[in-house]
Amino acid sequence: MIIYQTTAEQFVHDITEEVLVDRLYEAYQEKIGRTSKSEIRSWENSLSRMSNVLTDPEIPSDVDVAIEFNIPSTSKRVDFMIAGNDGAQDHVVIVELKQWEFANKVEGKEAIVETALGGGIRETVHPSYQAHTYAALIEDFNEDVREENISLVPCAYLHNYFVSEDDALLDPIYDDYTSKAPIFRKGEMRKLRDFIKKYIKGKDTKNAIVRIDQGKIRPSKSLQDALANMLEGNEEFKMIDEQKVVYEQALSYFTKCMEDGKKRVLIVEGGPGTGKSVLAINLLVEVLNRDRLAMYVTKNAAPREVYAAKLQKTMKKTHINNLFKGSGSFTKVEENEFDVLIVDEAHRLNRKSGMFQNMGENQTMEIIKGSKLAIFFIDENQKVTFADAGSIDEIKKYAKQFQAEVTQLELVSQFRCDGSDGYIAWLDDVLQIRETANRNVIGMDYDFRVFDSPHDVMEMLKERNEKANKSRMMAGYCWEWPKEGRRDVNYPDIVIDDFEMSWNLNTTWAIDEASIAEAGCIHTAQGLEFDYVGVIIGDDLRMEEGNIMTDPSKRAKTDQSLRGLKKYAKEHPEEAAQIADRIIKNTYRTLMTRGQKGCYVYCTDATLASYLKERLQYVKKEEQYLQQVAERPALYE
Structure with missing residues (x-):
């Protein structure tokens, strides 16, 4: 997802006419839904410097630029991109913008430096390493970039950083990264221009920024x-x-x-x-x-x-x-x-x-x-x-x-749930684990759906699973796991009306190809990840009068999750109830965050299902409203 995209000429115009902040704010509200104008103004200095860089007659005015590109499957964003062609190949120059004024070398830690961050002197990654890895991540995720031979050229621009004779950022210990992503500092605008002009001599031929933004995303490599x-x-x-x-x-x-x-x-x-x-x-x-x-x-x-x-x-x-x-x-x-x-x-x-x-x-x-x-x-x-x-x-x-x-x-960076920090926060809010600002997940590029039948969840998962064997059904531990029939996948452990399913037969359920027909529980799913997950929420979680209620008595007798809690409750009844409530909510939170690309939910409690659908519908209404604001802002001032 790109927050702002236009031509170099229009970008310079928006800076000159002092309208860029408003346009970025509108785009953010439409696509992300959580920012402030003061936050965007903090970038204004950096973006003004980039406007000066692009004000060069040898940089074509019709080349495309983009601000704030969200790298797929992460919560990380590329600051600035310029697309063009050098006469033989399309290139996209990636510019990591920093407002640093100084940096210190850190011995013994690869690609780590010290600088002023968050009100103190902290360790962070070298800007060249950051720019280089961002480019590498895009290449790794985006099939269009690879197939169309679009060259990604990273660099870093530290426009407030004074050049010194023994600059820590240019120390030989960082050569491996500065050679891949050069650094340009205060007073080196001409050098940055020359660097850009090596790769950007005319308009690109393959609509490179659109391909980066909308190109086919290859499923991320899973750890296993x-x-x-x-x-x-x-x-x-x-x-x-x-x-x-x-x-x-x-x-x-x-x-x-x-x-x-x-x-x-x-x-x-x-x-x-x-x-x-x-x-x-x-x-x-x-x-x-x-x-x-x-x-x-x-x-x-x-x-x-x-x-x-x-x-x-x-x-x-x-x-x-x-x-x-x-x-x-x-x-x-x-x-x-x-x-x-x-x-x-x-x-x-x-x-x-x-x-x-x-x-x-x-x-x-x-x-x-x-x-x-x-x-x-x-x-x-x-x-x-x-x-x-x-x-x-x-x-x-x-x-x-x-x-x-x-x-x-x-x-803090999010690499699951399509890189959506918002989804995690929204889920915490929905399950009433903690109140968050994400009551509505604006711009959530995550396929979350609530189905009226477990059959529908299963059919969707089977379709998703055909591609890479990385989709699985999971359930809350509300159905017994009996010894009888344990080695028979046709033995109906989980029964919901006419829906029947077996618990998983092996601990390698996550990778066994036949396991699409088996349901995993918290004990076989935690610590693993998939492309898509289906989650059956059982009777231990329900909605009553606007409150998410948990019921430990609905857990299966074979479940050991609450073992010992009843004895503990005799002396600590209130604390035991709080512990049980958190365990059950954490169980579903964990199951519902196993999917990298999507989560499909069925609830045995119809009221809970209606509540989840209502929360999703509220998100859609908010998105529609913000789309209208973006299209006709004058009507909403």
Whole structure:
């Protein structure tokens, strides 16, 4: 999605006539629905500088420019693009605009610099790295760009940044990125013009910006598909912005731990789809490549089984089992036995281990004890059982016990749900988990629908699944999972009127081709992702008098999510009720954020279904209204 697109001539005119802010604001309201004129004015200085850059008789006035392009399947935006042709090939020059005045070099962390951000001096990615990875992401996602041989040329323009003799940004440690995406600073406007004119000598022939904006998007590589290549040392996922910061911080900690032997703990907080699992696997690969002992740890068996299945052709089973461990594997661990333990879904850690929760002392403590560096990826809003004890406070408590240095970082960029931060916030608001500003998801490029029949959801999923085997049905745990008929896909575990479906037969349900006919639950879906998901919301969630109500009694007896809660409720009734409410809501929030491209919902409670449809209808009305405002703004002033 592009916020603003026009010719170079019209862009310069809009800047000169001081109407660009209003036009950008109108476009934002129409397409995104959440910004302010003050936020847009903060760009005005940068955009005015770009207007000056384009005021050159050798830059054709009819070439296309675009502002704020949303990279597909992410929440990241390209600041400025110029499309043209050099006489032989179409090019799009990508310009990352920065208002930085200075930067400091950061030793020992690849592509990381320090500058003034958010009221302090903070680490962030080098502008050249940012521009380069944005271009690489577009190439990775957009088939039209590849097939039409449209060249993407990244650069960065820091118009407030004074040139100095020993400029940190041009230090040789950043050469790999400045060579791919050169930097232009204050006083170097002519150099930037010359750079642009190398590639933009006439109007492009293939409508390049439209192809970038509307081109066919190749489905993103899922983690389970790419794991084998990653473990062979290939870079399957581009890490951008704070992902790269976290990755380099983790490696910096790792280097220090290996050098000084001191124990360290890194906590990485991030919501659904922020790339926690991708980072965890990338870090595992890098540590292994440095010939150090590392393991990927998660309580969820399903991701481990999926990864193991994907790796069977390239690795021995014993090697696979040594890389991927359950969180209960460290009850007898020696102190600092492992160099690095990388814990995914750390919110799912239990206190004790074993089938009867009678082994070990505390999983969080054991992981910190057993490693020189423990990295915890956590989202406390994805706790889905009463036994889930992993928390940031718990990690810090045991880090202090072992005198470990602690750093806490956050991931915010969204790579699932079509890169829509708005969808996640809207879902939290809809499920009444927390009130958010996203009561209406304006510009949500995410296929969310509510169906009146589970048959209709199933038919839609089957159609979606034909393309890549990446669509699955899921359900709340409101139907028993009996031992009888467990190996028979035709055994009707889930029955809704004339609709019948079996729970999944194997933990590799996420990749088994026949599994489109099986339903997954929270325990087999958490930690994995798909293109499209169907979610059956059972009787444990309903709508009454405008309130989302949860009912633990409607959970299946075979479900262990609320095990122990009844006993706890005898002494803490109010707190137990709150815990059960959050577990049930978190369960559906987690299921409804497994899809990269869409989520299709059926509710057994008709009132809840009507409520979801009403919320969607409200969004559509808001979008229509804002479209009218954009088309005839004078009528609404």
